[in-house]
Amino acid sequence: xxxxxxxxxxxxxxxxxxxxxxxxxxxxxxxxxxxxxxxxxxxxxxxxxxxxxxxxxxxxxxxxxxxxxxxxxxxxxxxxxxxxxxxxxxxxxxxxxxxxxxxxxxxxxxxxxxxxxxxxxxxxxxxxxxxxxxxxxxxxxxxxxxxxxxxxxxxxxxxxxxxxxxxxxxxxxxxxxxxxxxxxxxxxxxxxxxxxxxxxxxxxxxxxxxxxxxxxxxxxxxxxxxxxxxxxxxxxxxxxxxxxxxxxxxxxxxxxxxxxxxxxxxxxxxxxxxxxxxxxxxxxxxxxxxxxxxxxxxxxxxxxxxxxxxxxxxxxxxxxxxxxxxxxxxxxxxxxxxxxxxxxxxxxxxxxxxxxxxxxxxxxxxxxxxxxxxxxxxxxxxxxxxxxxx
Numbered sequence: 001x002x003x004x005x006x007x008x009x010x011x012x013x014x015x016x017x018x019x020x021x022x023x024x025x026x027x028x029x030x031x032x033x034x035x036x037x038x039x040x041x042x043x044x045x046x047x048x049x050x051x052x053x054x055x056x057x058x059x060x061x062x063x064x065x066x067x068x069x070x071x072x073x074x075x076x077x078x079x080x081x082x083x084x085x086x087x088x089x090x091x092x093x094x095x096x097x098x099x100x101x102x103x104x105x106x107x108x109x110x111x112x113x114x115x116x117x118x119x120x121x122x123x124x125x126x127x128x129x130x131x132x133x134x135x136x137x138x139x140x141x142x143x144x145x146x147x148x149x150x151x152x153x154x155x156x157x158x159x160x161x162x163x164x165x166x167x168x169x170x171x172x173x174x175x176x177x178x179x180x181x182x183x184x185x186x187x188x189x190x191x192x193x194x195x196x197x198x199x200x201x202x203x204x205x206x207x208x209x210x211x212x213x214x215x216x217x218x219x220x221x222x223x224x225x226x227x228x229x230x231x232x233x234x235x236x237x238x239x240x241x242x243x244x245x246x247x248x249x250x251x252x253x254x255x256x257x258x259x260x261x262x263x264x265x266x267x268x269x270x271x272x273x274x275x276x277x278x279x280x281x282x283x284x285x286x287x288x289x290x291x292x293x294x295x296x297x298x299x300x301x302x303x304x305x306x307x308x309x310x311x312x313x314x315x316x317x318x319x320x321x322x323x324x325x326x327x328x329x330x331x332x333x334x335x336x337x338x339x340x341x342x343x344x345x346x347x348x349x350x351x352x353x354x355x356x357x358x359x360x361x362x363x364x365x366x367x368x369x370x371x372x373x374x375x376x377x378x379x380x381x382x383x384x385x386x387x388x389x390x
Contacts, residue, residue: 009065011077011088016042019345028057032091032345039345040076044086056157057085063133063156064089070329071124073152092152093345094145094338097256101140107259111289113335114256117143119323120151121249126311128153129242134160138248139226140255149334162241227271228261232299235272246306246314250296254280257289262297275299288319 019039020032028045047054064075064087078087094100097117101107109117121143128135137158144152231247233240254262262281263274280297282290295305295317306314315325 009075009077011042011079011086013079018042028053028086033088034345039091040088041091042086042088044084047083047085054085059159060155060157061085061087063159066131067127069124069127071120071151071153072127073154090146092144092146092154094147094149094336096141096145097143097151097252098140100145100336101256101259109256109335111257111287114253114289115319115323116331116335117151117256118249118253119320119325120328121153121252122311122314123325123328124151124153125245125249128159129245129310132161132164134162134240134242135245135248136160137226137229138245138252139229140252143252145336145338147338147340148332149337150329150331164242227268228264230272230275231301232276233301235275240301242310243301243304243307246296246304247301249314250280250293253289253293253296257293258283288317288321292317292319 015035017034018031019034022030022032022041024030028043028049031042031044033040033042045053045057047057061075061078064073067074073089076088076090078085080086101109121138125135125138133156135153135156137155138153142153142155144154146152229248229251231240231244234244251261251263254260263271263278265271265274276299280293282293292305292314296314298304301307305317309316314320315323
């Protein structure tokens with residue numbers, strides 16, 4: 001952002017009314033705030049909470065400032081003090097995909113609903129990859145539902161800028177052979193870098209690990225992600241690139257279909273072992289949906305659906321046959337549209353009248369940072385398109 005853009009985005013805390021504390025996580029707090037007659041999610045990070053809190057917060061605001069897509073959030077404003085860094089994004093009143101799934105019969109989505117949400121998530125990832133950004137934290141909690149019923153991705157602090165590979169189809173066989181041999185050698189020596197914490201799904205911190213060097217595009221050797229969604233190449237420490245998002249998409253799809261993730265073990269070590277060696281289990285006959293999941297959950301990233309052709313390759317899969325990709329944003333009746341209950345936007349007794357600056361100054365321990373409730377900037381539609389027509 002240039003200086004003019006920064007001035008336009010500067011927030012005045014005195015003009016913001018905190019209504020609710022939406023959640024907390026490792027570095028900060030997310031507030032629902034009101035400015036005049038509009039509502040926003042304000043993500044506030046204590047720059048001193050962790051050694052890399054400020055770096056990750058600045059990276060996330062940088063990413064948000066460059067996004068312009070109907071299924072990705074927009075940066076509305078920001079402010080900074082000696083201790084705090086905060087930014088606002090449109091508020092998503094529909095909650096996240098995990099909460100929505102738990103409200104479904106048997107806590108799973110129908111095939112048709114899965115297709116709709118996957119199509120929008122795929123478009124969002126496609127846009128990020130086209131910008132050279134690997135998302136690296138896809139999970140239901142990071143897929144939020146806008147007021148319009150469409151999705152938006154959230155939480156970009158684990159994302160990473162990577163250069164694109166230039167792999168020719170004829171070179172894939174030799175590349176695969178080399179990677180498979182190296183992966184088998186490394187698999188025998190793999191270790192779990194972190195211990196399980198209270199049996200809960202835990203985000204894996206960015207810990208740099210040694211890996212292979214690649215000439216077909218930049219890869220990251222950081223160990224990042226959420227335990228049950230981490231790709232095999234991340235566990236092995238081989239180095240990874242955009243294909244980790246296609247693996248996570250496969251895990252997400254499985255969870256939407258069965259109500260559980262495919263590789264969860266009794267602890268983190270068993271989960272990682274399952275990621276490396278276990279095949280996903282399916283019930284009943286093979287379908288286009290189970291075939292899509294199998295191909296996304298290919299343990300060798302070179303063979304994984306989407307490795308060569310990206311999102312375009314995945315869009316051509318049988319499961320998405322008939323999807324009118326250009327009409328997704330025009331669907332005015334998605335599977336679920338949040339209620340416009342005004343009571344949801346009124347202040348609760350915990351946050352009512354809270355001064356955000358004072359709130360952090362009085363904290364005895366650093367506040368925490370959850371997935372930001374974001375909303376896409378695009379909620380206006382040109383045509384009336386039904387969910388069944390998309």
